[in-house]
Amino acid sequence: MSTLRQRMTEAMVLRGFAQRTQETYLNCVSKLAKHYGRSPDTLDTAAIQAYLLHLITERKLAYASVNQAVCAIRFLFAVVLGQRDTAFEIPMAKVPQRLPQILTRDEVARLLNNARDIRARALLTTTYAAGLRLSEVCSLQLSDIESSPERMCIKVRQGKGGKDRYTLLSPRLLDTLRFYWRVARPTYWLFPSRNGTPLDDRTVGRFYHAAREAAGIPHGGGIHTLRHCFATHLLEAGVDIHTIQRLLGHGHVSTTQRYFHLAQSRLTGTTSPLELLMPG
Missing domain, CATH: 1.10.443.10 (Intergrase catalytic core)
Structure with missing residues (x-):
């Protein structure tokens, strides 16, 4: 396990994140690193926003999935890396409100x-x-x-x-x-x-x-x-x-x-x- 992954895991455990949330956040950050072929802590705002645009326009992911990635990336930079005061604005995608299907x-x-x-x-x-x-x-x-x-x-x-x-x-x-x-x-x-x-x-x-x-x-x-x-x-x-x-x-x-x-x-x-x- 990389040092950054270990730090992120420990930060989530300390804050009482559910196991499923931990797995989701780590998976999102891992995909970000794989996309650029380097550690995510070396990326800037422009690179992050380009990645999110890639998820929406090319991967055709649902906005809910994109928002998961946004939350994971925000946690990484703000909590794990301590970059709370940097100009790091990642907008949350608006999720269409649809009523779920109900069976009789x-x-x-x-x-x-x-x-x-x-x-x-x-x-x-x-x-x-x-x-x-x-x-x-x-x-x-x-x-x-x-x-x-x-x-x-x-x-x-x-x-x-x-x-x-x-x-x-x-x-x-x-x-x-x-x-x-x-x-x-x-x-x-x-x-x-x-x-x-x-x-x-x-x-x-x-x-x-x-x-x-x-x-x-x-x-x-x-x-x-x-x-x-x-x-x-x-x-x-x-x-x-x-x-x-x-x-x-x-x-x-x-x-x-x-x-x-x-x-x-x-x-x-x-x-x-x-x-x-x-x-x-």
Whole structure:
């Protein structure tokens, strides 16, 4: 490991960055160094901005990916290299605000029923039933399933922002997990790979897309769609926004409020002001 990489890693660890964030930042800086063929601490502002333009115009990366690179580069220069007072302005790209795709309850049921095997079905069911992120479902341990009648919850360890939280463990999900355990017999990780480590993101993504295709649901979005469905379906069922916020682990309720735009029953069940006008 190079000295600069080691310094950056240590700086992120000291600030409590999640492991996934550390990997993303290091990967972004590594790609920058590879692009120019030299250490990134020798680059100036013009070179950085030319690289970001390259990502947008030639690599055709999404603005969200470009913004990840911006954050990583800012951290490197401002925190690791201590160049806070230099004229180093890197603009953040404006990310288009698009509403995520939401599946109906019937579509979710079809998707779960078309999972390739019991492990895939249990994993996808857990993701939807508990509203988990991809990284959260992959890192679940057996001990995180608290199934006593007094508890009936799932502990999410080190979610986004490095925070622990609890979310729902429904009786139907518990039955699914118990059946899965009797078949697969996991010992530590709830969803281990063949070599005993947690399943990787790509494998889980393949589970989702295979089930979606088998269910005849048009392509669109990834497994994170199930988390969006969890929140939207709860809102449509009348669960209050603050409860959903806590279950999702959102730091601000404003993040959760976008699901108001996705709850069809709230939209289609609303009376138009035209109907309130006096007849004639």
